[in-house]
Amino acid sequence: MLDDKKDDIFLSRWVSGELSERELREFKSHPEYEYYVKIMAGADALDLKTYPVEEELSTIKSKRTTTVNKKPGLTIKLWPYLATAASIAIIIGIFLFNKNESFTANYGEQLTIMLPDGSEMMLNAKSIASFDKDNWSDNRTITLEGEAYFKVKKGNKFTVITKNGEVSVLGTQFNVQSQNTYFEVTCYEGKVRVTDKKRKELLTAGKGYRNLGSTSTETWSFEAIEPSWLTHTSSFRSAPIKYVFNELEEQYNIQIKTIDIDLETIYTGTFPNKNKEVALRTVFSTLGMEYSVSQDGKTVVLE
Secondary structure, three states, rough: OOOOHHHHHHHHHHHOOOOOOHHHHHHHOOHHHHHHHHHHHHOOOOOOOOOHHHHHHHHHHHHHHHHOOOOOOOOOHHHHHHHHHHHHHHHHHHHHOOOEEEOOOOOOOEEEOOOOOEEEEEOOOOEEEEEEOOOOOEEEEEEEEEEEEOOOOOOOOOOEEOOEEEEEEEEOEEEEEEEEEEEEEEEEOOOOHHHHOEEEEEOOOOOEEEEOOOOOOEEEEEOOOOOOOOOOOEEEEEEEEHHHHHHHHHHHEEEOOOOOOOOOOOOEEEEEOOOOOHHHHHHHHHHHHOOOEEEOEEEEEOO
């Protein structure tokens, strides 16, 4: 931070535009310069009324002269000043304490984020993740809604928190999918500890764990070296079709309308994430279902 009284004067001169070119160049190189710029930008955006200081002072003096014998005390309204100070304080508070980084992948989008320690996080479509960037070195914790693949650098404990369970590692590569009551973790390198309301599992490379909420949990083995969605292919292993339909909706920004369809029907198969026509035909032909697509391409009706 800047140093106390001298720097208070310095900041005041900067706000007033009184710094020399040399001083301004030096100030711009200061590591906290961007913070002060953002704070001032927020303050400038406030709709604050100009307080007529000279006019009010003249009024006060006039009242004091004519009523000095009647009122020994003098009351000055400080509300306009306090309102302004409070507004600026709110801006600074929001700026200083909103330290979370948040990322969202849109429909059909994959988003790769480089974490502060060099670890990587890749979000699948319609997924949201956030973390505390300022405390990352001491607390490597990600909050996730949706699906993400992680390549974690060795270091302190790394934790992914979802509403369905938690995943903890030290350094590894793994995939987490958490949507509604669907919770699945697959480990591709190293070891992963999974904790949910039903079980605790330690997964090694080539092992997977799944909890569908209403049904029993399961673990299995696989040989893939990375999740199929990284190469734009969604794959399912003995999954209820409601999760398959949900994935279609998130990849293609569509709505699937189902009438008298058993959404617990089990599906095993894949579909491409870059060709809607092929994806729909692949899934519904495998299920033996007829369908139609609305003229705008946004709605799929099962017939």
